[in-house]
Amino acid sequence: MYRLDQDSIATESGANRFDVNLSDGWGIGGVPNGGYLGYVVVSTLAKALPHPDPFTVTSHYLRPASPGPAQIEVELIRAGTTQSTGMAKLIQGGKEILRMIATFGDLGTISGPTRETGASPLPSMDRCQRSTATPPNSTFGDRVDVLFSPGSLDFLKGASDRPMEVSGFIRLNDGREPDARSLVLFADAFPPPVLHAVPRRYVPTLELTVHVRRKPAPGWLRAFFRTRYLIEGYLEEDGEIWDSEDRLVAISRQMARLAQ
């Protein structure tokens, strides 16, 4: 069993209640990464819904989680023919860590008009490079393999007026291929692009919404993240994720803030 699957096992403990064990293997600074938490919760919520794929997933991050036992409560809000909607709470130590609302569907059966005007903004992989810097007390980098595009890591050298953009290639490093749900993880797996303007800050996510648009093909994902509006310490971060066949598979947007 791959580590992401092992680290997201949910055991039913009652009606619409599940026990999970948050791994210490997906941490940034000792805190489980928000994308990992989102993956665990959306995978558990899927058990309560009649459709398999998260189409649009919104997570509000209320408090930092810790590695260890946690509970997830799920609610089926509406089950329709083509979509279903549900809510989930991640609870640890009696406190709510994350509240999620999501609408699911079936990416394998939808059909309709297609028109796309975007294009994958990434350079060729041979121009990309791994980071040599790891945040202290972080295990997340042991689980994912990332090749950053040129300039993406310039924030390690300090502030600059370059565009607030970070991009690169990403995959799980144990051979686990990407699937629709894992895009919730990958949407929060890169350093915040706002660090180009304000380096060495902690940038907690308040809310993250991921739209999953296609099932990704096996192989490396290409991900591009950009912040255009840092206003009074608050910012949006927009993401696009493309698969190895250069098809858009997800878009994301989060609201975050610079911690004081």
Added chain:
Amino acid sequence: MYRLDQDSIATESGANRFDVNLSDGWGIGGVPNGGYLGYVVVSTLAKALPHPDPFTVTSHYLRPASPGPAQIEVELIRAGTTQSTGMAKLIQGGKEILRMIATFGDLGTISGPTRETGASPLPSMDRCQRSTATPPNSTFGDRVDVLFSPGSLDFLKGASDRPMEVSGFIRLNDGREPDARSLVLFADAFPPPVLHAVPRRYVPTLELTVHVRRKPAPGWLRAFFRTRYLIEGYLEEDGEIWDSEDRLVAISRQMARLAQ
């Protein structure tokens, strides 16, 4: 009292429960507009939270509403120092119409670094024009005043390969000035840009997230909406709203689908 305020009065009917009367004055094809519903719900949710301004608001649209009585249930999820998070349900005839989750803060007190790289994409107002076409059985256009930018209404002439963009100037037409909460309304007040590719279709919103970034100055708002990825009948619609002083005040993103 202005119509938007009159049409969003919520009367407490119990603990965390409110009665509202959905107006027939904000309809598109006889159905209350989703932005209007979002405004009613977020204004009611505000009563349960210690902060005044919606920072990030996500609405999942479950069923069409009808004009008339409805109930709103609110839940305070977390009250923090700088932000608070809550949930709300809009219920009508015993069925849930809309589920909202939102994080609030205080736009008047936040402070921190600012860097903005976007620019208002609108032409001058004298190049914009009102629409002469109104969807049947629609009252929404009686409440808002919209000047469309050149080309925005080309979908009325049929499909084209122009970019899927719609933009223009907008205000409430009874003199009610925009405020932070009203940006939830304005984020869903324009025709869907996907109509350029697929005209004369109904495009129901599945989920709409609005990030409110500043309190708008009085006067006309400038709004720009774009769809880049129509895939198998599903699409995102990204919006930016600028105020009369050319400051970004909100960004929005919705997932919608082409109705069969």
